[in-house]
Amino acid sequence: MFVLSVLKDKIPIHPSRFGVPPEQALINEINKKYANRVLHDVGLCVCVFDIAEAGEGKIRYGDGFLWYTVIFRMTVFRPFPSEVILAKVKSSDQDGIQLSVGFFDDMHVPLIYLPQPSAFDPNERAHFWLPGSEAASAHELLDSPVSERMYIDQGEIMRVRVEMDEFYDDEPGPPKATEGVQVQREARRPPYTITCSIAEQGLGPITWWKSAQAEAMDEG
Amino acid sequence: MEVINSRASLLSNYEVLTLLRDLESDYIAKSKTSVRIKKEEDAAGPSAPKAYDPLEDISENLRTMEVEAIQYLSAEYQPMRAQMPAGITMLVKSLAPYGLNKSEKLQIVNLAPTEPVELYVIVEELEDRLGEKLEDVLTSVRTSLAKEPAAAQQPVSVVAEMEVYQEQVYDEDGQWEQDANDVEFVDAGEGAGIEGDLDVDDE
Structure with a gap:
């Protein structure tokens, strides 16, 4: 779920921070620049793990900053494909389920990765799974007795498998205008999205499998 | 960069x-x-x-x-509450003979599966690769977890402490936090009371 990435950067230290030990000052500045930000094709930065190498601070023409070339290790959130992680259900809609791990929200389960057969119940605003049902269409599924449905409610903890992650680097670009009126730009894509799956035995809300285990015990 | x-x-x-x-x-x-x-x-x-x-x-x-x-x-559904560095080291050592790869071991440490179905999602082709040894893996996971989550006690107190200090800090700044203003208001109330007392003395 978390990895270490080795990065190299030039970090300026403001003269007011010269009193702080250089290592601490550098870590503070790096955290300020990177923490809680997505690096393209790297992942979501959490915090500095340690500094591997730092050169002598140099003063450039024009400002009083000390510029350090630093090689450091960053703790990065980047679950690898096929990794299994725990996540909370943030919301559900016709297109799938939105997940969250607290510090990162751009995770979702699309319809194709839901356990089959399943359908979206607009009244409950939640997807449900009908294990062992023959019904194929959404209409048939919605006709099923409510007691047999296994709902994926909001706020439930799910075990999910990471299928794919994608990075988008949308340039902001100049504002568009037609006939002098500014056009509302379409919503920007999140810079880092993770696609997850629960279409497998053992995946989905953890309560499903806890209770399944208990039932199996009872039968045995 | x-x-x-x-x-x-x-x-x-x-x-x-x-x-x-x-x-x-x-x-x-x-x-x-x-x-x-x-x-x-x-x-x-x-x-x-x-x-x-x-x-x-x-x-x-x-x-x-x-x-x-x-x-x-540190949420309650996470096994990290019951984990200890010594327990994790022991677990990784005991997983060595089963021929699991690095990512599978990492996930076993992260998720601490105690039931076969949990292990099933982590390890591919579980039956073929582990077979009878499946129970051994689950047992070593169980032993690696502390019975009484002693570590869980500490973070709670840390969080409590943090809340106290956050209040104090925002109280000093009082710029953006809504409830910080409430606290300041209370302070002003006390100050006003003292002023009132002084007034009484003057009279």
Whole structure:
């Protein structure tokens, strides 16, 4: 779920921070620049793990900053494909389920990765799974007795498998205008999205499998 | 900026949690110092030179990350509450003979599966590869977890402490936090009371 990435950067230290030990000052500045930000094709930065190498601070023409070339290790959130992680259900809609791990929200389960057969119940605003049902269409599924449905409610903890992650680097670009009126730009894509799956035995809300285990015990 | 190696090594959730807790306690220590410095400055009067405030060096982003990630990693559904460094080392050693690969071991440490179905999602072709040894793996996972989550006690107190100090800190700044204003209002009330007393004395 978390990895270490080795990065190299030039970090300026403001003269007011010269009193702080250089290592601490550098870590503070790096955290300020990177923490809680997505690096393209790297992942979501959490915090500095340690500094591997730092050169002598140099003063450039024009400002009083000390510029350090630093090689450091960053703790990065980047679950690898096929990794299994725990996540909370943030919301559900016709297109799938939105997940969250607290510090990162751009995770979702699309319809194709839901356990089959399943359908979206607009009244409950939640997807449900009908294990062992023959019904194929959404209409048939919605006709099923409510007691047999296994709902994926909001706020439930799910075990999910990471299928794919994608990075988008949308340039902001100049504002568009037609006939002098500014056009509302379409919503920007999140810079880092993770696609997850629960279409497998053992995946989905953890309560499903806890209770399944208990039932199996009872039968045995 | 230059990416030298985007995936130098994998970290277990427990390691990240420990790292974040260290940062958290560091922050608490700094906010204590900050409060003390501000008090001293107030005592010295407004003309005194501004001392270095260690809190200025901590960015909002890092704080958000810290608080939210600690919250997620120490939630009750996570096994990290019951994990100990010694237990994890032992677990990894005991997993060595089963021919699991690195990512599978990492996930076993992160998720601490105690039921076959949990292990099933982590290890591919579980029956063929482990067969009868499946129970052994689950047993070693169980033994690696502390029976009484002793570690769980500590974080709770840390969080409680943090809340106390956060209140104090925002109380000093009082710029953006809504409830900080409430606290200030109470302070003003006390001050007004004292003034009132003085008035009575004058009369």
